[in-house]
Amino acid sequence: MTQHGRKYREALSQVDREELLGVSAAVDLVKQLATAKFDETIELAVRLGVDPRKADQILRGTLSLPSGSGRDVRVAVFAAGEKAAEARTAGADVVGADDLVGRVANEGFLGFDVAISTPDLMGQVGTLGRILGPRGLMPNPKTGTVTMDVGKAVSEFKSGRVEYRTDKVGNIHVPVGKASFEKPQLIANIHAVVDELVRVKPAAAKGRYIKAVSLSSTMGPGVHIDPARVREIEEELAEV
Numbered sequence: 001m002t003q004h005g006r007k008y009r010e011a012l013s014q015v016d017r018e019e020l021l022g023v024s025a026a027v028d029l030v031k032q033l034a035t036a037k038f039d040e041t042i043e044l045a046v047r048l049g050v051d052p053r054k055a056d057q058i059l060r061g062t063l064s065l066p067s068g069s070g071r072d073v074r075v076a077v078f079a080a081g082e083k084a085a086e087a088r089t090a091g092a093d094v095v096g097a098d099d100l101v102g103r104v105a106n107e108g109f110l111g112f113d114v115a116i117s118t119p120d121l122m123g124q125v126g127t128l129g130r131i132l133g134p135r136g137l138m139p140n141p142k143t144g145t146v147t148m149d150v151g152k153a154v155s156e157f158k159s160g161r162v163e164y165r166t167d168k169v170g171n172i173h174v175p176v177g178k179a180s181f182e183k184p185q186l187i188a189n190i191h192a193v194v195d196e197l198v199r200v201k202p203a204a205a206k207g208r209y210i211k212a213v214s215l216s217s218t219m220g221p222g223v224h225i226d227p228a229r230v231r232e233i234e235e236e237l238a239e240v
Helices: 006-012 023-033 081-090 098-107 119-135 150-159 183-199 233-239
Strands: 041-048 060-064 075-078 094-096 114-117 161-165 171-178 210-217 223-225
Touching: 023 183, 023 210, 023 223, 041 183, 060 150, 060 183, 075 081, 075 098, 075 119, 075 150, 081 094, 081 150, 094 098, 098 119, 114 119, 114 150, 150 161, 161 171, 161 183, 171 183, 183 210
Parallel strands: 075 094, 075 114
Antiparallel strands: 041 171, 041 210, 060 161, 210 223
């Protein structure tokens, strides 16, 4: 059994695990419980009524958070020539072609959070599947990370574009900001994520789609949000 520290237990004592809150109240409580000495990340977890064992019910994509993510995202770009220069101008942290593939393959270099590749280099990048795949770093056209428009992709991920993907039991975890964000910023990001998940709902998904929603900070307990109220934008904004 996982052993939690004193501060976590104290925070947990302030949460009614049976209560389903509106987004506004959940944001208030999570911000209140984020008492770590660093700026904690706020994460939204959504359990979906999908069967990830079936290919047509696996959700994977990216979206731009209206308030940004607050994260310092390190971006690596596999590109050569003009596209490499374009990536550097856009602010990529690491840029390379054969040399970057070699660093990852031979040195285990993984000093980045997002990997982007031009299509012509995917033959080489594909050989890194066993290294990048398990860490969710393999470039993929579905997430906009295999593209010729590398400058745009770098800028978007640097400014708050995040990736989402269903895990093996149908959950999706997405960072929606930092504890230092203002309440309206977090609410806007939460609604953006939920709207995106509704937009990409698989046609094969049957029954209730959004089954459970929770919000938590890096070091804090999860706070449950009422799935039936998670899209009530007008009500939430009125409470801000």
